[in-house]
Amino acid sequence: MSAATLDLADCSRCDSCDLALTRQQVVVSRGNPQARLMLIGEAPGAREDATGQPFVGRSGQALNRLLLEVGLSPERDLYICNAVKCRPPGNRRPRKSELSACRPWLDRQLELIKPRVIVLTGATAVEAILGIKGGMTQLRGQWQSWNGRAVMPIFHPSYLLRNPSKAAGAPLDLTRQDLAAVQQRLCEPWSAFN
Ligand code: SF4
Numbered sequence: 001m002s003a004a005t006l007d008l009a010d011c012s013r014c015d016s017c018d019l020a021l022t023r024q025q026v027v028v029s030r031g032n033p034q035a036r037l038m039l040i041g042e043a044p045g046a047r048e049d050a051t052g053q054p055f056v057g058r059s060g061q062a063l064n065r066l067l068l069e070v071g072l073s074p075e076r077d078l079y080i081c082n083a084v085k086c087r088p089p090g091n092r093r094p095r096k097s098e099l100s101a102c103r104p105w106l107d108r109q110l111e112l113i114k115p116r117v118i119v120l121t122g123a124t125a126v127e128a129i130l131g132i133k134g135g136m137t138q139l140r141g142q143w144q145s146w147n148g149r150a151v152m153p154i155f156h157p158s159y160l161l162r163n164p165s166k167a168a169g170a171p172l173d174l175t176r177q178d179l180a181a182v183q184q185r186l187c188e189p190w191s192a193f194n
Helices: 008-013 046-051 058-069 096-113 123-130 157-162 171-186
Strands: 037-041 078-082 117-121 144-146 149-154
Touching: 008 096, 037 096, 037 123, 046 058, 058 157, 058 171, 078 096, 096 123, 117 123, 117 171, 123 144, 123 149, 149 171, 157 171
Parallel strands: 037 078, 037 117, 117 149
Antiparallel strands: 144 149
């Protein structure tokens, strides 16, 4: 399927990969479609599958707290989605075939939202968009570029839940710094992005 011809409303009926067999519902997005910032995660979890909203479980709540701490409203300032729109069974990592099958939906979202800045949470999202494989310890906090957009890789919030230390230099603190850099970047004039 070609991304340009897709109607996002049809995403809820998609059966292009086997995840359609085990999902409760397709999880397309939450937040503001007019936002200049798009956050892309890996795939929905159990709570997301049950509610139809991305990043609403414990990980999403941790993410919301960090966003608010740096002055970003999750509902006003971001459009939030995942690389794969249906929950992989047992929360396993999405397969390459599932990422490719779902990519046209993500491309359509990118076309419609036209974000200035993209935040990628976790290694799967980084690999899906940037094609970079590697440890998030090295990748996080390093600005990247994709199709003229500034891209910031950050730790996945589920990793932050497993590493809750509030010490300076711990993953939580580093992620707060990364999101603060994103917030600052959004305040720069449009010319700074080209
Ligand atoms: S994961 Fe994506 S491609 Fe697979 S069924 Fe869901 S919406 Fe369709």
